[in-house]
Amino acid sequence: MLVIRKSYQFVHFLLLLLLVALLIIACQNLPIEAPTSIELRDSTSDCRLVKHEMGETKVCGQPQRVAVLSPHILDSILSLGVQPFAYATDGLLNLKKFDQPKKQIPYLGNYVTSQPINVGDRKNPSLELLAKIKPDLILSEAWLAKEKYDLLSQISPTLLFSYFGPDDQKDWRYDIEGIAKALGREDKAKELLTRYPDQISTVRDQLASVVAAHPRVLCISTDNLASTIYLEEDYTVTRLLQEVGFKIVSPQNSSLVPGNNMQISIEVLPQVETDLIFVMAWSNNNLKNPQEKVKQQWVKNPLLKQLPAFKNGHMFFVDYFIWGGVTRGPIADGLILEQLPQLLNPLNEESG
Structure with a gap:
């Protein structure tokens, strides 16, 4: 009886193994489709x-x-x-x-x-x-x-x-x-x-005296070689500057600016009547802090370094990634609105 019972248990075990194997094979043959939504x-x-x-x-x-x-x-x-x-x-x-x-x-x-x-x-x-x-x-x-x-x-x-x-x-x-x-x-x-208007209002109050004394702003961009200059009239920084109270000026009426091309000549800049200039710098080779490289290039250019805004310390070099048209989001706006009073604080002291 003991032998028969062991033989039965062994056969039962084999049947269970066979059943498991069949289930595994069946599952492997089922078509698997990833969710599509x-x-x-x-x-x-x-x-x-x-x-x-x-x-x-x-x-x-x-x-x-x-x-x-x-x-x-x-x-x-x-x-x-x-x-x-x-x-x-x-x-x-x-x-x-x-x-x-x-x-x-x-x-x-x-x-x-x-x-x-x-x-x-x-x-x-x-x-x-x-x-x-x-x-x-x-x-x-x-x-x-x-x-x-x-x-x-x-x-x-x-x-x-x-x-x-x-x-x-x-x-x-x-x-x-x-x-x-x-x-x-x-x-x-x-x-x-809901929070955005309050952010603008806070910075507008902080810069009220600067806006009153230096209302006109020119916004341009250039690469780290400062070889090509573009007019920036409708990007992140220009929108924020306008909301704070500044007036964005343009050299488009100059005869040296070809048609509607946003690329402008260096020779145009001295003709633009402006109080402040924001230069947004970018780099084609992922250079960190491209604004520092551009500033160095401008110092070498005799025409650019003679600009009144440059000589008076009214020219500000910033990173295009945030200030220009790359990021364009709530975080970018917040960073700019945080940095603007810091950049322009010396002008506040002038106004005072």
Whole structure:
């Protein structure tokens, strides 16, 4: 009887092994499809239709793995309390992920607590890598990703936004609510929009005497070689300066400025009647603090260093990444509004 019982147990054990093996084989042969939308990943959460530049997209819940394909979008989501899962910025950086964001992502890296995967250049992100990492949501700007929208949408739900408002005015307030709705952070967007007028009012009070004494401002940009100069009339710093109370001047009426081309000649600058000049510097080789390099170049140029604004200490060299048209978000605005009184404080003392 003992032998028969052991034989039965052994046969029973073999049958269980066979059943487990058959189940494993069956599971391996089943077609595996990755979720194609946030709705499938979180079907029990609230869903909403989010309008963007390419139409409407259904988003459910609060996406956790968000791929961000521009500095402007990164600024916006960080302002809304969301961390990036993947990020595409200017140029191709030789790193797999931003494991030291404070060093690797200018300014905005101070607000990044995650280690986002590097998916390449904002104008040409790696579709292969995006398909591999499968984010919950892809966010970018229409001017950057419109031609790739169909391909991106095949990878994950994709929304493209635009910060252009009436008369092509550029302002994060035009797209922050759409971005917030996609992320399920509408309340955060309302807080940002409510707080913004108070920020402007505070700086306007701080700089009232400077504005009264030096109301006219010229805003230009140049590379770190100071070889090409562009007029900047409708970017972040010009909008903020106007809201604070300054008047933006333009050399466009000069006969030396060709047509509607925003590139201007160095010879034009002495002809511009202005009290202050902001020079936004950028670098094609990711040079840190390009404004310092530009300032050194201007000192070498006999025409530029003779400008009244330069000689009087009324010329300010700043980083285009924040002050110009790269970031264009709530964080960028906050940094500029914080730095403006610091830069212009010596003029306040002059006025006093």
